[in-house]
Amino acid sequence: xxxxxxxxxxxxxxxxxxxATPITYEIGDGxxxxxxxxxxxxxxxGVTIGGASISGxxxxxxxxxxxxxxxxxxxxxxxxxxxVNSWGLVAGGDYTISATLDLDLPDVEGQGSGxxxxxxxxxxxxxxxxxxxxxxLPDYFTLADGTLFSIDFESGIALGLGETATVHAYLENHGxxxxxxxxxxLLLGTGLVGLAIGSRKKFFKK
Numbered sequence: 001x002x003x004x005x006x007x008x009x010x011x012x013x014x015x016x017x018x019x020a021t022p023i024t025y026e027i028g029d030g031x032x033x034x035x036x037x038x039x040x041x042x043x044x045x046g047v048t049i050g051g052a053s054i055s056g057x058x059x060x061x062x063x064x065x066x067x068x069x070x071x072x073x074x075x076x077x078x079x080x081x082x083x084v085n086s087w088g089l090v091a092g093g094d095y096t097i098s099a100t101l102d103l104d105l106p107d108v109e110g111q112g113s114g115x116x117x118x119x120x121x122x123x124x125x126x127x128x129x130x131x132x133x134x135x136x137l138p139d140y141f142t143l144a145d146g147t148l149f150s151i152d153f154e155s156g157i158a159l160g161l162g163e164t165a166t167v168h169a170y171l172e173n174h175g176x177x178x179x180x181x182x183x184x185x186l187l188l189g190t191g192l193v194g195l196a197i198g199s200r201k202k203f204f205k206k
Contacts, residue, residue, distance in 0.1 A: 027066065059166070088120075116157070128165075
């Protein structure tokens with residue numbers, strides 16, 4: 001009988017309930033995006049024949065973003081734009097980038113750094129790429145109620161033949177890890193105690 005109780009309690013323990021925990025978010029005004037090495041020129045025989053630059057700008061309405069994320073769901077945020085400007089024949093180069101997405105609710109911020117390439121051909125075909133450093137993203141947070149929450153930025157951006165691309169951020173609600181119910185824990189304890197007593201009796205009978 002004790003073994004039956006133990007097995008039954010283990011089954012209940014493995015199917016413990018995880019409570020739904022929707023997350024309400026509000027984007028703050030401390031977000032930023034900064035680029036380095038974002039200007040390049042091409043010179044032939046001392047004559048500059050082309051130039052290009054890439055810039056990043058936060059979306060105008062970013063600070064007014066808010067919403068609710070259901071359990072095991074995510075929200076997509078229009079974070080900032082990358083724009084390539086150019087003149088002349090040809091130019092290109094590598095750049096670095098760092099960005100911060102600030103949230104007032106929950107009170108956390110996601111930070112990432114990365115790099116990419118930008119360039120132009122004939123001042124008409126402009127393009128660029130963006131790849132985030134995987135060691136900096138995503139950022140994970142355990143909220144006060146035990147909910148696991150993460151912030152990630154869109155990577156693998158390719159501007160292609162266009163001059164501007166919108167980079168997105170992803171807010172994800174991973175839910176709460178299952179917590180054993182008190183009744184299940186009590187049943188498990190009873191089964192373990194019963195099993196221990198039964199084993200002890202068999203030992204002394206020998």
